[in-house]
Amino acid sequence: MLRISLIGFGGVGKAFMELLYNKEAFLRKEGLSLQINYILGSKGGIYDPKGIDHRKLFSYLKDGQYIADYPYGGSSDINFETMMRNGDIDIMVEMTPTNKETGEPGLTHIRRALKAGIHVITANKGPILLRYKELNLLAAENNVQLGIGCTTGGALPSVNGGLMDMAGAEILSIEGVLNGTTNYILKLMEEKGITYGDALKAAQAEGIAETNPSLDVDGWDTAIKMLILTNVLMNEEKTLKDVTVEGITGLTPEQVMDAKSKGIRYKLVGRTEKVEDIITISVKPELLEAAHPLYGIDGKNKAVRYTSDTLGDLTLIGGASGVVTAAASILRDLINISRGYKFSRIEI
Amino acid sequence: MLRISLIGFGGVGKAFMELLYNKEAFLRKEGLSLQINYILGSKGGIYDPKGIDHRKLFSYLKDGQYIADYPYGGSSDINFETMMRNGDIDIMVEMTPTNKETGEPGLTHIRRALKAGIHVITANKGPILLRYKELNLLAAENNVQLGIGCTTGGALPSVNGGLMDMAGAEILSIEGVLNGTTNYILKLMEEKGITYGDALKAAQAEGIAETNPSLDVDGWDTAIKMLILTNVLMNEEKTLKDVTVEGITGLTPEQVMDAKSKGIRYKLVGRTEKVEDIITISVKPELLEAAHPLYGIDGKNKAVRYTSDTLGDLTLIGGASGVVTAAASILRDLINISRGYKFSRIEI
Numbered sequence: 001m002l003r004i005s006l007i008g009f010g011g012v013g014k015a016f017m018e019l020l021y022n023k024e025a026f027l028r029k030e031g032l033s034l035q036i037n038y039i040l041g042s043k044g045g046i047y048d049p050k051g052i053d054h055r056k057l058f059s060y061l062k063d064g065q066y067i068a069d070y071p072y073g074g075s076s077d078i079n080f081e082t083m084m085r086n087g088d089i090d091i092m093v094e095m096t097p098t099n100k101e102t103g104e105p106g107l108t109h110i111r112r113a114l115k116a117g118i119h120v121i122t123a124n125k126g127p128i129l130l131r132y133k134e135l136n137l138l139a140a141e142n143n144v145q146l147g148i149g150c151t152t153g154g155a156l157p158s159v160n161g162g163l164m165d166m167a168g169a170e171i172l173s174i175e176g177v178l179n180g181t182t183n184y185i186l187k188l189m190e191e192k193g194i195t196y197g198d199a200l201k202a203a204q205a206e207g208i209a210e211t212n213p214s215l216d217v218d219g220w221d222t223a224i225k226m227l228i229l230t231n232v233l234m235n236e237e238k239t240l241k242d243v244t245v246e247g248i249t250g251l252t253p254e255q256v257m258d259a260k261s262k263g264i265r266y267k268l269v270g271r272t273e274k275v276e277d278i279i280t281i282s283v284k285p286e287l288l289e290a291a292h293p294l295y296g297i298d299g300k301n302k303a304v305r306y307t308s309d310t311l312g313d314l315t316l317i318g319g320a321s322g323v324v325t326a327a328a329s330i331l332r333d334l335i336n337i338s339r340g341y342k343f344s345r346i347e348i
Numbered sequence: 349m350l351r352i353s354l355i356g357f358g359g360v361g362k363a364f365m366e367l368l369y370n371k372e373a374f375l376r377k378e379g380l381s382l383q384i385n386y387i388l389g390s391k392g393g394i395y396d397p398k399g400i401d402h403r404k405l406f407s408y409l410k411d412g413q414y415i416a417d418y419p420y421g422g423s424s425d426i427n428f429e430t431m432m433r434n435g436d437i438d439i440m441v442e443m444t445p446t447n448k449e450t451g452e453p454g455l456t457h458i459r460r461a462l463k464a465g466i467h468v469i470t471a472n473k474g475p476i477l478l479r480y481k482e483l484n485l486l487a488a489e490n491n492v493q494l495g496i497g498c499t500t501g502g503a504l505p506s507v508n509g510g511l512m513d514m515a516g517a518e519i520l521s522i523e524g525v526l527n528g529t530t531n532y533i534l535k536l537m538e539e540k541g542i543t544y545g546d547a548l549k550a551a552q553a554e555g556i557a558e559t560n561p562s563l564d565v566d567g568w569d570t571a572i573k574m575l576i577l578t579n580v581l582m583n584e585e586k587t588l589k590d591v592t593v594e595g596i597t598g599l600t601p602e603q604v605m606d607a608k609s610k611g612i613r614y615k616l617v618g619r620t621e622k623v624e625d626i627i628t629i630s631v632k633p634e635l636l637e638a639a640h641p642l643y644g645i646d647g648k649n650k651a652v653r654y655t656s657d658t659l660g661d662l663t664l665i666g667g668a669s670g671v672v673t674a675a676a677s678i679l680r681d682l683i684n685i686s687r688g689y690k691f692s693r694i695e696i
Contacts, residue, residue, distance in 0.1 A: 026516075166505075167683040290638075295670060312673050318662035339690045340690045347379075
């Protein structure tokens with residue numbers, strides 16, 4: 001029996017709990033028996049040492065109630081300290097809102113859990129962006145694992161692809177189309193010949209772009225994902241200051257349509273290259289030819305391409321966005337950990 | 349220290365030995381210290397319990413000498429039985445010529461090694477095609493691993509992609525462009541408007557198609573790879589009788605050029621689909637539209653695409669052909685095993 005704690009209970013947390021419920025038979029075949037003992041929100045949580053009943057909880061929550069009021073183990077007094085004091089979980093899933101300047105509160109949660117010998121799987125980019133090397137070493141020293149697959153493209157197995165599919169090869173470059181919102185806006189511009197501003201408005205109306213779209217359209221989301229991939233797969237400690245970032249807001253309809261007429265296309269591309277041990281990381285609109293493996297990435301798909309010394313090139317395309325696929329990405333890390341994979345190792 | 353035995357010492361075996369030599373520093377960082385204690389050919393082999401010296405051996409072999417005559421541990425009396433009797437290896441790499449009817453001699457080698465508690469990594473399709481389920485269970489029962497990544501596309505992480513990148517998801521379909529020779533011939537037909545026969549001759553002249561090209565052009569190579577992927581990833585026990593196979597030999601230049609004029613393209617596609625628990629497997633020339641993720645696969649690249657219940661779709665493109673990349677694929681399995689990954693598990 002693996003005992004799980006969910007820190008943060010938004011869309012992905014709820015989807016993860018549902019996924020475990022729906023996949024129970026599938027997980028049993030893996031020899032996995034999982035129960036969620038803690039669900040922690042910002043104002044209290046639920047604790048049930050026998051495992052929180054999925055159906056009962058979801059039936060309670062559907063009328064908008066808060067977890068701390070849940071009659072079966074809910075309380076405003078239940079928090080991260082309760083969990084650490086009780087010491088009765090095996091895996092913590094960290095899903096608090098991300099903070100890219102301090103990493104908090106996720107960073108403290110992850111540090112303390114790893115030190116206590118608890119596996120951590122996180123969807124929280126901040127702590128991984130800021131402190132991957134420290135956290136990964138902490139995991140290795142405590143003989144537990146740190147799963148971060150969900151931080152760089154959700155269902156797209158970008159970290160897996162680099163770690164497991166390229167195991168034994170040295171990654172020489174990383175190329176990524178990792179942001180769904182900009183894919184969508186660029187596609188609208190190309191299809192309708194409209195301006196960036198009009199395409200953004202349309203994407204916002206459809207709920208695809210956020211009210212403040214800067215993180216996506218100015219390239220920062222891509223830059224963060226590229227940084228995580230670079231640091232994890234190329235053993236670097238780069239920060240946002242090391243990335244040249246240019247978004248898509250300056251592209252004109254004329255540029256987009258001119259490219260279209262030539263059968264080429266702008267994509268917001270993240271690019272890490274290692275030349276003579278010098279790493280450069282950039283995010284910018286690039287013109288891709290039709291034969292390029294990332295040319296066709298649009299809709300909700302994402303893609304990453306690695307070049308290597310001995311395993312050739314590898315392009316991974318996939319990663320449909322959404323809370324269910326994000327939850328499935330967390331489950332993927334959990335299963336790979338349960339199958340013995342050591343994400344966190346001490347390099348010699 | 350992991351002690352390795354190489355069974356079969358053709359191009360891939362030699363490339364694997366060179367790869368371990370070239371990657372020594374890289375492997376040391378992984379905490380891996382590897383030595384090759386046995387190299388077995390069909391007429392004897394080499395045994396050195398202290399590890400066979402790479403430079404000394406390759407310098408000896410470059411004049412065409414045979415391994416059994418090698419003055420430092422070579423003998424015509426050294427064979428598989430010697431190795432089993434001595435019981436002093438941890439990992440066996442099985443690379444004997446494949447036999448798709450009996451699986452021998454690889455099948456016996458693999459069975460006996462697994463029973464003796466030795467990890468096995470194999471590039472040999474025959475035993476995996478015929479007896480994957482038995483061998484995988486045998487590995488699990490003996491608490492060792494069976495690595496088969498090299499059997500289905502060399503460097504293309506097709507097995508990895510399905511097992512690790514889709515962990516926790518149910519694979520609903522597999523689509524593959526897995527044969528380099530047919531990619532090449534179809535490309536020639538499309539580029540030059542020539543007949544299948546002329547394209548085959550050109551491919552043979554360049555050493556890309558074999559003198560007897562049937563395995564490739566009649567679709568059997570693709571069928572075998574699709575069967576292995578289906579059985580491994582969808583937990584089936586299908587055989588070649590369950591696959592509808594049609595090669596590319598019947599395609600006319602008119603068909604190919606007509607498709608080209610419409611912006612579509614023939615590829616030799618392997619396809620496994622599960623509909624209401626019924627599995628169908630086919631290999632045939634299919635017309636792919638430009639937007640299809642497998643449309644652009646040519647040259648030496650291969651690709652596989654999975655659809656799943658909870659992780660969306662995943663397309664993997666890569667897998668440059670060659671002995672070095674095949675050797676790197678074997679090393680990939682070895683490293684993932686050394687990182688603790690349990691390829692072989694007992695399902696409950």
